[in-house]
Amino acid sequence: MDPFTFPPLAALLNAASVALAGLTDLLSPAVGTTAGALAVVLVTLLVRAVLIPAGVSQARSEQARARLTPRLRELRRRHGKDPERLQRETLDLYRAEHVSPFAGMLPTLAQAPVLGLLYAIFVRSEIAGRANPMLEHDLFGAPLGTSLAQLLVTGGGPATAFLVYGALLATLVVVAELSRRLLQPVQDGSPVSPGMRLLTGALHHLTAVVALFVPLAAALYLTVSGAWTLGQRLLLRRRHPLDAAA
Template sequence: MDIYAFPPIAAILDAAYGALTALSAALEPLAGTAAAAAAVILVTLLVRALLIPVGISQAKAEQTRARLAPKLRELQKRHKKNPERLQRETMQLYKDENTSPFAGCLPVLLQAPVIGILYTLFLHAEIAGHANELLTHELFGASLGTSLVHMVFGGPFSLPTLLVYAALIAIMIVVAEITRRVFRPTPVDDSPLSSPAMLRMMSALHYLTAVFAVFVPLAAALYLTVTVAWTLAQRMVLRRRYPLSVPA
């Protein structure tokens, strides 16, 4: 069974296809052959603009967690030998402060449907029973419907695709490195989350987007690139607005 032929999903994809092709046609006089790529960028900026209130809430939650760091260290010392009690007290502390250690996941979860739709629109030859013209669009000669992994292992080889992907991945890696250096998590003494292994894993997560990008169509990789760049800029602005407390 083709899940994309399921009427509600097919209707959503068809509506998204119509909106994206209409936006691409409107941008064609300005962007030329890169009109569809420009449409993807514009959609990304619109989604990120709509998520600004979520980003503000996330910055406030991060500020709250930094303020709670001394209390968390105290809980660690008090219940060091009782992990279950420590977990309960920690979650109760977050609950009392109306925040969550997982607040930063919300923007990612809210964007997941958009990424899924873009992935599908640039993956299938047909959308809701009609030919998918989006697959004919390019960015600097690279097809928006081709992924780097597909090109390397499935062919045909395309130098423009390789170069465009290299540029996007380089941007994502630079953004990830800046994010890792600037937004280091506040360590909590004796916390499993502050162990060297956990900190290394958390640092590696910054680069996960760049890894994921090589498996998705170029249009989705473009969305991810604009998203991580916007996220970094937004976090830097909000960090100035909601600075973290300096540990004693």
């Protein structure tokens, strides 16, 4: 079932499409055929700028959790054999210290509707009964509404299109690896198995896998947003260092 058949969501999709097309038309005289891609980048930057407070909240929460690590380990030592008691005591500790264990999810959850709208715009040939003008735009020969998987299956597109996708995927992989190495998550004292460490490391690269199958516009959003996340979190880690909290 297509959720955008629901009238309020259909109206939201139409408004987002009109706004993005208007921004693209505004940029076209200055940047020509790359206007659509630049519009997506500007939207991404705007969304991330609005979410800066959520990023700050995430950094503060990580610092607070690092400060609480010794007490969390003590709770695990005392109540490790009683999972329900351990969970209750842990939540009580977070509540008493005004720490949200879910603060780190805020930036990702807040972006989900925007990414969903962007994806919906670039997979539809028509929106509100009109031809979708955004599908006419490309980035150096790579259509904004086509995924790398589609190009590989059809075998179409100029060589520059594959270079564009390759550059985006390479950037996503580098960002993911730097995030894995430089932004280790705060541990709450619970034991972490080698398998869990491997799974956590693989999850950093999940975005690159997703980018293979979504339209180029969505992959562009993921790339810019991922680079922003890495830079922002590194800066905030310097302002709210975990070692100082510990």
